[in-house]
Amino acid sequence: MQSETRRRKIGFLLVDGYALMSVASAIEPLRAANLLGGSEYFQLTYYSQNAGRARASCGAYIETEPLGILSNQVDLLLVAAGTNLDEAENTAFYAQLRKLAAHGVALGGISGGGALLAKAGLMEDRRFTVHWEHFEELNALSDGYFLERRIFVIDRNRYSCAGGVASLDMMLALIKSELGAELATTVSDWLVHSGMRSADEPLRSRYLGSNTGVNSCVTAAVDLMESHVSDLLTLDQIAMLAGVSSRKLQRNFKSDLGISVMRCYMDIRLHKADELLRKTRMAVAQVAFSTGFVDQAHFASVYREKFGFSPTERRKRTRKESNVMRTPDPDEFSEQDSLLEHH
Incomplete structure (x- = not known):
């Protein structure tokens, strides 16, 4: 499997004031994967707006190349920024990022980097996350951002994490997707990381919870599914990346999860x-697309089968519940009572 994997070129775009820990937590798992896997699976390059020394918040620095030389020289560009984004926010910078996206470069944000991508208009119709300090600012700018309070989010060709050690978890997820669960686990152990955290802890607990008795291949497979809700994997791909045969994976799912x-x-x-x-x-159509359904009618059918009502009905119920929870104006009382009766 690994011999067939092409080299991934990953660039880090460093904005002055980035947190060194967040960037190092993203770099080291990739370096370890190359070392422990015995091949240069990931080629790393560092960029900044003006080249030279990109200074971290602690005063350390990394030598970089100019962002302007980039076109399709990387497969994935991760923008790393700290809490102060003012110096990076300019039309030329945003234009360069949009040009890269137009050339098919996958983009990601580490800590405040996701906020810069959002402001550049590059996170539209994408789920993403940022460091918690940027949440209120982005929510104030637009209610159209699909922000999630998670340690990391991978939505198609957009990668984002909250920074800190969440960078490590996102890179382990990337390694798992590219090279399989066995190498990702080896890297995690080598970095003395107690365990790979899933991007979607609440969803994962829906199946695994505190159950530690499930087979490791089941845990690996569920983690892969949670990281690929829009860009779907086949059964054979899941099994290969989990390090087992499709037949064995099916047997373990049946025995462990039923x-x-x-x-x-x-x-x-x-x-x-x-x-x-x-x-x-x-929009319901966008929800369908973001969770891997190309046919909206099929999405509505399987959703109704699962929950007992259609996606549109779910949206209406949520709005009604929101109205009931909101403290009503006295003049709205009769209207709200009517809503409750019809509910």
Whole structure:
């Protein structure tokens, strides 16, 4: 499997004031994967707006190349920024990022980097996360951002994490997706990391919870599913990346969870869709697309089968519940009572 994996070129765009810990936590797992896997799977390059020394918040620095030389020289560009984004925010900088996206470069944000990508208009229709200090600022700018309070989020060709050690978890997820669970676990152990955290802890507990008795390949497979709710994996891909045969993975899912692999995958996607319907203003069609459904009618059918009502009905119920929870104006009382009666 690993011999067939092409080299991934990953660039780090460093904005002065970035947290060294956040960047190092992203770099070291990739370096370790090359070392422990015995091949240069990941080629790393460092960039900044003006080249030279990109200074971290602690005063340390990393030598960089100019952002302007980039076109399609990287497969993934991760923007790392701290809490102070003022110096990085300019039209030329945003234009360069948009140009890279137009050339097909996958983009990601570490800590405040996700906020810069959002302000550049590059996180539209994408779920993403940022360091908690940027949440209120982004929510004030637009209610159209699909922000999630998670340690990291991978949505198609957009990667984002909250910074700190969350960078490590996101890179381990990337290694797992590219090279398999065995190498990702080896890297995690080598870095003395107590365990790879899933991007979607609440969703993962839907199946695993505190159950530590499940087979390691089941845990690895569920983690992969949670990180790929929009860009779907096949059963063979999941099994390969989890380090077992498809037949063995099916047996372990049946014995440990009582469901098939792909049924579990469908449940994860539907619960994510339900969360998006309840917590965001995404159109139903966009929710379907963001959870891997290309056919909206099929999405509505399987959603209704799972929850007992349609996605549109879920959205209406959520709005009604929100109205009931809101403290009503006395003049609204009769109208709200009517809503409750019809509910």
